[in-house]
Amino acid sequence: MSQPILEISNLHAHVEGNEILKGINLTINQGEVHAIMGPNGSGKSTLAQVLAGHEAYEVTEGSVRYRGLDLLELDPEERAREGVFLAFQYPVELPGVNGMYFMKAALNAVRKHRGLDEFDAADFLTLVREKTQVLDIPKELLNRPVNEGFSGGEKKRNEIFQMALLEPSLAILDETDSGLDIDALRIVADGVNKLKRPDNAALVITHYQRLLDYIVPDFVHVLSGGQIIKSGGKELALELEEKGYDWVKELSREGTVEAV
Amino acid sequence: MRDEIQREEMLEQESVVERFDKKVVDQEVIDKVATEEYKYGFYTDLEEDRIPPGLNEEIIAIISAKKNEPEWLLEWRLKAFRVWQKMEEPTWQNFEYGPIDYQGITYYAAPKSKADGPKSLDEVDPEILDMYEKLGIPLNERAALAGVAVDAVLDSVSVGTTFKKTLAEKGIIFCSFSEAVQEHPELVRQYLGSVVPSTDNYFAALNSAVFSDGSFCYIPKGVRCPMELSTYFRINAANTGQFERTLLIADEGSYVSYLEGCTAPRRDENQLHAAVVELIALDDAEIKYSTVQNWYPGDKEGRGGIYNFVTKRGACRGKNSKISWTQVETGSRITWKYPSCILQGDNSIGEFYSVAVTKNYQEADTGTKMIHIGKNTRSTIVSKGISAGFGQNTYRGQVKIMKSAEGARNYSQCDSMLIGDKCGAHTFPYLEVKNSTAQIEHEASTSKIGEDQIFYCRQRGLSAEDAVSMIVNGFCKEVFRELPMEFAVEAQKLLAVSLEDSVG
Numbered sequence: 001m002s003q004p005i006l007e008i009s010n011l012h013a014h015v016e017g018n019e020i021l022k023g024i025n026l027t028i029n030q031g032e033v034h035a036i037m038g039p040n041g042s043g044k045s046t047l048a049q050v051l052a053g054h055e056a057y058e059v060t061e062g063s064v065r066y067r068g069l070d071l072l073e074l075d076p077e078e079r080a081r082e083g084v085f086l087a088f089q090y091p092v093e094l095p096g097v098n099g100m101y102f103m104k105a106a107l108n109a110v111r112k113h114r115g116l117d118e119f120d121a122a123d124f125l126t127l128v129r130e131k132t133q134v135l136d137i138p139k140e141l142l143n144r145p146v147n148e149g150f151s152g153g154e155k156k157r158n159e160i161f162q163m164a165l166l167e168p169s170l171a172i173l174d175e176t177d178s179g180l181d182i183d184a185l186r187i188v189a190d191g192v193n194k195l196k197r198p199d200n201a202a203l204v205i206t207h208y209q210r211l212l213d214y215i216v217p218d219f220v221h222v223l224s225g226g227q228i229i230k231s232g233g234k235e236l237a238l239e240l241e242e243k244g245y246d247w248v249k250e251l252s253r254e255g256t257v258e259a260v
Numbered sequence: 261m262r263d264e265i266q267r268e269e270m271l272e273q274e275s276v277v278e279r280f281d282k283k284v285v286d287q288e289v290i291d292k293v294a295t296e297e298y299k300y301g302f303y304t305d306l307e308e309d310r311i312p313p314g315l316n317e318e319i320i321a322i323i324s325a326k327k328n329e330p331e332w333l334l335e336w337r338l339k340a341f342r343v344w345q346k347m348e349e350p351t352w353q354n355f356e357y358g359p360i361d362y363q364g365i366t367y368y369a370a371p372k373s374k375a376d377g378p379k380s381l382d383e384v385d386p387e388i389l390d391m392y393e394k395l396g397i398p399l400n401e402r403a404a405l406a407g408v409a410v411d412a413v414l415d416s417v418s419v420g421t422t423f424k425k426t427l428a429e430k431g432i433i434f435c436s437f438s439e440a441v442q443e444h445p446e447l448v449r450q451y452l453g454s455v456v457p458s459t460d461n462y463f464a465a466l467n468s469a470v471f472s473d474g475s476f477c478y479i480p481k482g483v484r485c486p487m488e489l490s491t492y493f494r495i496n497a498a499n500t501g502q503f504e505r506t507l508l509i510a511d512e513g514s515y516v517s518y519l520e521g522c523t524a525p526r527r528d529e530n531q532l533h534a535a536v537v538e539l540i541a542l543d544d545a546e547i548k549y550s551t552v553q554n555w556y557p558g559d560k561e562g563r564g565g566i567y568n569f570v571t572k573r574g575a576c577r578g579k580n581s582k583i584s585w586t587q588v589e590t591g592s593r594i595t596w597k598y599p600s601c602i603l604q605g606d607n608s609i610g611e612f613y614s615v616a617v618t619k620n621y622q623e624a625d626t627g628t629k630m631i632h633i634g635k636n637t638r639s640t641i642v643s644k645g646i647s648a649g650f651g652q653n654t655y656r657g658q659v660k661i662m663k664s665a666e667g668a669r670n671y672s673q674c675d676s677m678l679i680g681d682k683c684g685a686h687t688f689p690y691l692e693v694k695n696s697t698a699q700i701e702h703e704a705s706t707s708k709i710g711e712d713q714i715f716y717c718r719q720r721g722l723s724a725e726d727a728v729s730m731i732v733n734g735f736c737k738e739v740f741r742e743l744p745m746e747f748a749v750e751a752q753k754l755l756a757v758s759l760e761d762s763v764g
Contacts, residue, residue: 055715077722088716088719094716096738103720105722105726110721145734166721
C-alpha cells in the first residue's frame, strides 16, 4: 500500500469575496498521476494556486495534508522547499535575471532546507547537463533571463526543465498544454513521464483531453462549480471528450455525484 | 600596433565574458548579506587635527597654509570664495532640505598622525588601517592580490596610496591631491578648474574655496593603466564637511579605469559633502569612472544622513576620446549629482550608466548632461531609479546638440522601479538640438515589482527578500555590467542590504 502524498478534504476557498472552491476532496498517493479536467471557470487554476500558497486566495474551510504536514500552514517558499512544484499556466518574466543563477539559487534553497550541501557552480552545471539530455531541452533556455522574450512553448518547456532540476514530490501542472503545438506538447509530456518515480506524484490540470494521450493518468477527476463531480480512470477523459462537459454538468444537476 | 591593441581589447572582452560566468557564482554572496541597517555606521576614535568651525578668508588661508600651498592656489581659492559669497543656493532640484549652517561646519579635520605625513603604509595609524579592514578595503597586501591601487581619503586628507611604485614605472602619477600640488604643480595648475570652473555653481565654488584633499591622476601618452585605480572616501569626524577634489587626466592614447567608493558613520545630524571631480581625455584616450556611493543615508525616520552635492564633469577634449561614468548611488539623505560629458573632440563618446536607490526618506535628484560640440559625437544614457519606502527618485538629464555637432547621436533610457506605494519616481529629460543631422532616441519606463513575480520566485523556494533582490539586480543589470568585477559584486550586496525590509 503506497503512502498518501496529498490529502485534500472539504477544501473551500475564496478570492475577492467569491467562493471558488466549494468542498474539494481528493487523495493522491505516491506513484500516481491524477488529472483534473473541467470547463473554464470551474476552479481548476484556483486549486493549483491554493495548493501553492498564493496569498490572494483565502481558505475558509477544510484541510490539506501533505506528506504528514499541514500544507496550509506553510509559506509558499516552505511548500516549494518541501517538494511542491507548480508549473504555472502563465510563467512570469523576470527581466535581467539569469536563468542559471535563478535555478541554482532555487535548488540551493531547497537543498539547504533538506540539510543537504549546497551545489557549487560545477555541481549545478553537471546536473543541468544531465537533465538536458534526459529532457531534450536546449540548455540555452537557462542562459537567458528567466522567461524574458520566450515564446509560449519555450516558457512551458522551461517550467518542465525547472521541475526536472528541483525533483519535486508533488508536481502540479496548471494547463501546461494550453497554447502548445503538438510537438511542444509531446516534449512537455515526455518530460513529465520521464520524471515519474514510485515515490512522487503529479496533478495534471487540463481543459482538453489531448494532453492525456501523452501523459496517461491513473485517475481522472471532473471539476465543476468548485467541486469534483465525477472521478474515474483514464477512460473518463475519453468519455468526456466524446460527450462534452455538458454531460457531467447534467449529471451533477441530477444529483448523481460520484466521488471516490 | 593598432592590431595589438585591438587584440588586447578582444582578449579583455573575452575575459569579461568569463567574469560574468563567474559572477553567477559570486552572486551567492548576496545571500549572506549582513542584517545591519547600515553596516558602515561605525565610528573610529582617532586623534584629530582640526580647525575651528566657520568659513571666512582666514580659515581658507589656514587650510592653504596647512597644506603648504603655493600662492596662486590660495588666490584661486579666495577668488572662488568671494564669488560663492554672492551666489545663492540652488532651489530648482526636486527635494527640500533643512538650511545648511555654513558657519557651523568644520572645514578641515585630519587624523593627527598625518601631521608629517606617513612615508609608507607601516606609518599609517593602525586604527585607520583597522577601519579600512572593516570597510573591506584592500589597502595593504591584499591590494596586490586584488590588483587594485587604492588612495584612501579619511575626512580631509589622503591616508595612503598603494602601488605608487608599480605605477611610477609606467609614468603614471596617482597620488593625493595635496601631494600633486607639491610634486606636480604645473599639471595641477594647467588642468585645475579647466572642466569645472571654480565658480561653476554654488557647491563647486564652495568646494574650490575649501577643498582639503582628494586624488590626482595622470596617465601619460599611450599608456594603458595596468590596474584599476581606486579611491575610498570616508567621513569620520563629527560636524565636519568633506570637500574632496579629484582631477584625472588621460593623455593621448591612454586608458584608465578608476573606482571611487564612499562611506560615513551613523550620526544624527546631517553632514555636508560637496565634491568636485574633473576628468580630461585627450586624443584617443579613454576614461572609465565608476562610483559606488554609500554615504550614511539617515535613519528610518529620516534623521541624519549626508547631504551629497557633487559636481562631476568630464571633457572629451581630443578626437576619438571617450569618457564613461558608471554610478551606483545607494547612500546619502539627499543626492544632487549630474556626472556630465563635454564632447568636444570629433568622434568622441560620452556614457552615463546609473543606478540610484532611495528608501526610507532618502531623496535623489541625479542624472547627466551630454554636451555635443564635435562632429559625430555619440552619447549613451542608461538610468535606473529604484524607490522604496518614502523614497523619492528623480532623473534629470540634458542632451544638448550644438550647431557644430554634425552627425551627433544620443540614446537615452530611463527606467524607474517602485517598491511599495508611498515612494515616487520622476523624470525630467531636457533636449536641446541645434543641428538637424542629430539623431536622438529616448525611452522611459516605470514599473512596479509585481506580486506575481515575487510569488513565482517563492514557488521555486526563494524567500521574498531574495526574490526582490534578484528582481532588482536583474533590473539594474545593464548598469552593473559596466562596473569592474569587484565593484559589481559590492554593488549587488549593497543593493540587497539597502532594500532589506522594503517588502512585506
